[in-house]
Amino acid sequence: MAAIFLLTLLAFGAHARVFPSMNEFQFRAGEMSNRQAPAPPATGPGSDQAFAMTEAPVGSPIVRGGTTTPSSNDAVVTTVASRTPCSSGSGKTCNPKGGPGLSKQPNIVFFIADDLGHADLSYTEGNLQTPTPNIDKLAWDGIILHRHYSNPICTPTRSALMTGKYTFRIGMQTAAISDGEPWGVPLQFKFLPQYMKDLGYDTYATGKWHLGQYNRASLPSSRGFDQSVMLMAGDGNWFNYTTGWITPYPMAGRMIRENGKILFANITNNNYFPELCTTYAEKWIRNHNPNNPFLLYFASTVPHTAFEDYGAVMHTMPQYQLRPPVFSFTDKYPSRKKCIATIQALDEQFKRVTDALTYKGIINNTIIIFFADNGAPIPSSYQFVHGSNHGSNWPLRQGKGVMFEGGVRTNSFIWSPLLPKRGRITNQLFHVSDWLPTVYEAAGGDVNQLGDKPGDLSGMSQWKSLYNGLNYGPRTELVNNIDTINPQYAMIYQDTYGGLYKIIGGNIFDNSFLGWYRTPDTSDSNPQTVWTPAATECNFPAGVEVSKCVPHLSPCLFDLVNDPCELNNIAASYPSMLQLLRDKITAYNATGIPSEIKPFDPAADPGKWGGFWVPWKDPVEVVDNPPLTFMPFNPSSSY
Template identity: 55%
Template sequence: MQLLFACWLFTLLTVTVADGGLQSAFDKLASDLLRGRPGGSSSSISGKWTVQVQSSSGKPTGSLSSATPNAWLTGSKIVPVKLATKKDAVSETPGASVGATPGQKPNVIIFVADDLGHADVSFTQGNLQTPTPNIDKLAWEGIILNRHYVNPICSPTRAALLTGKYTFHIGMQTHAIGEAEPWGLPTQFPTMADKFREIGYSTWHLGKWHIGRYTRAYLPNARGFDYSYGVTGGACNWFNYTVGWFTRNVKAGDQFPQPVSGRDLRENGRKVDYNVTNNVYFPELLNNQAERLIHNQDPAKPFFLYFATPVAHTGFEPYQDSQHTMPQFQLRPPVFQFSNAYPERKKCIGIIQVLDEQFRRIVMAVVNKGVVNNTIFVFFSDNGGPLARHAAFVHGSNHASNWPLRGGKGTLLEGGVRVPAFIWSPLLKRRGRATDQLFHVTDWLPTLWEAVGADPALLPEKGDGFSHWKSFQDGSSVGPRKELVNNIDTLGRMYAMIMEDEFGHLYKLIGGNVFENNWAGWDITEGTVPGDPSWKTYSPVEVNCNAPEGIEITKCVPWKADCLFELREDPCELNNLAKSNPDMLKTLQAKLKVYKATSIPAVIKHQDPAGLEEKWDHWWVPWKDLDPLDKIPLTYQPFQNSSAM
């Protein structure tokens, strides 16, 4: 008897079945199909498929299809398919945990977008400019975190994520690390990767690092990651992997920012040279590596993947002479049809299509591996989107959208710190919902730690995060966190915090600097006009200002006086309550004073001319390390394209 497999590519797979072995053959083939690799095939399949069974005489005897992947039909009889696993475990979900052992800790994937604005994915505000169907699918099927807060810029957020501590408790509260600046996340603080590796996980970092590189002690492999591939700085050109930035050497007395450019692509801390890879689209390189790692992983060992994509951060090339989006994304209808009157916004929405494709490929890699039922996905942005008016100030040309939230990247206003986020996993008992519970980026470490069943006593001491896993599981919209500090930056003179009172009101205090202290308002999404809803569709989690959008009711000038907002009724920060509710203002000011007393000094340092790329053959290197030029022989597998595709 033979099994004939016809897939959408019109190829044919024939599997010989011994007499009496039909059921077991179906079990094995069904398991292979759900992993995307029928009959041990080396090429993956997708789409609709049908398997037909015929006897040696050619008479049809049964079939199995993608429409009924858990049953095969013989005549009018439906026979359940028992999907084969290492322990012969039964699964009823396509992409089930084939090969996973009972009680195995779940895999964890943290997907961090870069500079993605609140309205830059379609599940938040229903933005038709930026359809993100693959991200949206898992958002709607998971738990959307409607009040997920981060720091207003990237290095601080990444440090808070990996340590579970407020940035002012680890010296990372002030700004992102610039080129040739000799500082980073202090090495006395263990990272999330350190902790997951301690309990048996394979730990991988792909993409952007940006929390220290002046010695190898600050690079990913010294901070808990078994494998790392990406850039150590804040961004790079996506074709030659150079970091181009405007920097000012304060000690040398530079009056104006100077452009610099050096290559920054590294694998396990070692340079990936031009003759290894060049002119290959950087997001593609990262997905290739993710697919390779997931495909080759021992299914009996869990993995932790920190996928820190550079997407949708478009403004990383100071000369603005490189094409940052590929034709296949530029030609998608929402991008192609967008007005050329807004070229930077058009580039940004093209990049967001890249982001959605990256996310799709990560999900499919897990599905094809057959471990999706035992995997937790986390998605969020590292900070709010940069606004066009301030793009140059924050070293970028990104024209993102946080509308109708106030402000953007670099500010403690809602547009700078409230970001799109969700968690998805079949392990969640109550999903397909949204929650308004307060959530801070420091909460991911304890939440995921509990989710994988690890001992809480093994977490670092004096963490600032709360585990939300129980509230995620019981379907509650009330979480354990009742207040959070957005930041306390003494050097930058910026501070803000949020507190929920006993009546459920959500108060926010914000004070101090906002950019150059000349504007702290709202920027509408480019290509739209006030009062015209044609650019969006309804989303049940969209922000409703409860007043005309972008029109201030009571003035707030944070650099002149502290402002107070009630975010449940006024999520867009239109109505400053500082004068009408002085008691609450004083309560929050007193709380901030207590938090400030626990802060440590920022560890930032000025640029060191010895670290500039021109001194190191136009590479950014760990210039203060004993081995800045990679003279120690490689001890790891060199770069290779994905074997999973």
């Protein structure tokens, strides 16, 4: 088998590595006819974190997505009102047969990991500390996007995904939205779910929002999602769903909303948030009308850092702490041990979502897209990015918050039985803004109708190249970001010979650390990895700089094909290429708009609103009217 594998690599070349498809993932609905969806896991009492909450009244009805349901335990089953699918005369701009190569519109599932380190999935660098078999098996049977780029922090990446535009063109280039700041993605920019609804799709969202909450028009329920259960902020307590500030003075409030309304403590019962999101996703899939295509936006909060202590990793659970790779990991690095436990929770979330699609009998007509919003925040940067989760981007340089590869080159793959040429790695340039036009075309939409005019989007549809099994796509350059407030910029350019050149300039936080963070408890002699075809080959000793790069003093230039770990700054050797990219940055910057960022507004203090973060700038409805009323969702999974 090993010999066959090596021959396959030689036959297709280093830039088109192909692997046998895993036919066991070619699920057929008929095979599942005698299988039942698993029962919810056994649960027990949860941690209340001593946060007093006003409980919602029990016993009155609530309208959800057009369906009136009584307040009872049975009422957790909700449905989206049937939407008129695409058809001649429907007025919709789509093809009910789906995009090129498809006989019908596919279901689309986005699964986004939060602050996931490049090395913290086992398929990427073969990391033995973080086995992720459920994610890995679809990555290897899908198409691994070896050059997938996101923005370096949360809000900008999500903004680019939702709008299909570079963040400097929508005012979202500078920072992540913090609690109580009155800004978000400008309302004139249409969101991904709104485009998909134009094509007849039902839309669901769970997990982390982080795109604006100061008014109701910025909430998920107003930006295209039929059903949503989301933590509105960038981070928060995973049991009582509170988030807040340490300075200018301590404050905290509950931040979770369902369909735009606060979810009270007696509704969620302090359920472990990753578990809560997964259960909602399972429910939506189970009760979805199979005659309608759907979009599921599963924006996991795992493995983000904690807000209450910026040096801490987020909460984990005993069922993940006791898994052998976690339990056997050394106690010398307790934060790293906690991090790898949360990554087990991420893998479990992915498994349960894909299982739900299988049990429903719809996985054969579903496209699953996985990516991380940015790299892991490394310990040296914790004070600038609200903590470190002690994830690993090794051997890539730096991490979250900066535009070295460790911050922006993110793990990603696409999987579907609808893709005939999968089980491979592609090196085509892919930017997070490309996903909107890509799935829109796959769903039967005309990409020329996206935006205000043809070419209005920064993203490019890569559907045809993915479907046809190509190792190249329409993109030959991308801008990582341009920010003039926290001055920094970076972009990547592909020349006519396939070379990839990256320019990076500006500040790296306080410019005190510009290097690499090795995976804890590893060394050159004990890397704790196994070889994988997706691993990064630095071509220089990992973590040892060859030619110094100090981007706040002068821009650096890297040859990413031969130096993916950014060890050798070639700016002095290639002045013409450096100048070409500087000119391109100048031209791109001329297409930008001012940043939307605004400072904290004391009027948002949850202490003024009963302990909740509310849309305090809304001109009509600051406090929910009527409030959400419901019986407890299910017991906590804290056991």
